[in-house]
Amino acid sequence: MRGLVSMLIAAAAIAAAGQAAPPAGPFRAAVxxxxxxxxxxxxxxxxxxxxxxGAFDLFEDGILQTITQFTNERVPVSLGILLDISDSMFxxxxxxxxxxxxxxxxxxxxxxxxxxxxxxxxxPRALTxxxxxxxxxxxxxxxxxxxxxxAIYDAIVESMPLVDARTRARAALLVISDGADxxxxxxxxxxxxxxxxxxxFIYAIAIDSPERQPINTRVNxxxxxxxxxxxxxxxEIIRSSTDLIEATARIAEELNSQYVLGYTSPRGxxxxxxxxxxxxxxxxxxxxxxxxxxxxxxxxxxxxx
Numbered sequence: 001m002r003g004l005v006s007m008l009i010a011a012a013a014i015a016a017a018g019q020a021a022p023p024a025g026p027f028r029a030a031v032x033x034x035x036x037x038x039x040x041x042x043x044x045x046x047x048x049x050x051x052x053x054g055a056f057d058l059f060e061d062g063i064l065q066t067i068t069q070f071t072n073e074r075v076p077v078s079l080g081i082l083l084d085i086s087d088s089m090f091x092x093x094x095x096x097x098x099x100x101x102x103x104x105x106x107x108x109x110x111x112x113x114x115x116x117x118x119x120x121x122x123x124p125r126a127l128t129x130x131x132x133x134x135x136x137x138x139x140x141x142x143x144x145x146x147x148x149x150x151a152i153y154d155a156i157v158e159s160m161p162l163v164d165a166r167t168r169a170r171a172a173l174l175v176i177s178d179g180a181d182x183x184x185x186x187x188x189x190x191x192x193x194x195x196x197x198x199x200x201f202i203y204a205i206a207i208d209s210p211e212r213q214p215i216n217t218r219v220n221x222x223x224x225x226x227x228x229x230x231x232x233x234x235x236e237i238i239r240s241s242t243d244l245i246e247a248t249a250r251i252a253e254e255l256n257s258q259y260v261l262g263y264t265s266p267r268g269x270x271x272x273x274x275x276x277x278x279x280x281x282x283x284x285x286x287x288x289x290x291x292x293x294x295x296x297x298x299x300x301x302x303x304x305x
Contacts (some may be wrong), residue, residue, distance in 0.1 A: 078166035121148030192210030
């Protein structure tokens, strides 16, 4: 959760000037600031962009904090794609997922972003490291075959070392799955614990087609919503893999429209959980709604390897 917020501001300035943010090696946390990514929507769910710093209040453990770093410019992101390749993804679903991932990464995101691809069935498997090369992703996607069970929790937990090794200051994961977790060693509690120690926010796209799957293997939308909401992300429920293109486009738009706020926590690295709440001033009538991570564990500042 601790992050180099000044790096976020510099990256936003570089992006606004039309230049790619330089890959300066693995991201290093060097300033003892807490960074919070925030998405603002209106009462109809439309993204709200270009709000100024003065529009935001940020609370830790219910106490108003002084926001010392802020940007409403787009900050480059390190994005991990966790793709379900279990039995139920066979055929058209996997083909649709390949096409949606390729378009998402290379047509909808920014050239300054980086990404990795991890496939999971009963066991997660990293298909690429951090890359910006379309060829790397296309080769990895082309070799996939659908087989086995579904280990969503294991995939999220095992992606955390990759998140720590990123070269961009903002981090996100996107889980694409059509089934409930049936094969993980990790538990839901393990996932939540890992995410509280990470500044990554999580999105999920759940393909829920009742006519194709038994009730006990259908995607567990409630669990995915709990995981993603706690991190500041969200879950999209779709009925067919043909809807993946539109779903990934909506998530890309959100990634391109977020705010980053930074503050110095008064608690220090006490290894305790601290709640976070971000709100827009003067919107008690519900005009705007903010999504951000709901808390973090204040671990000692450490270098990302």
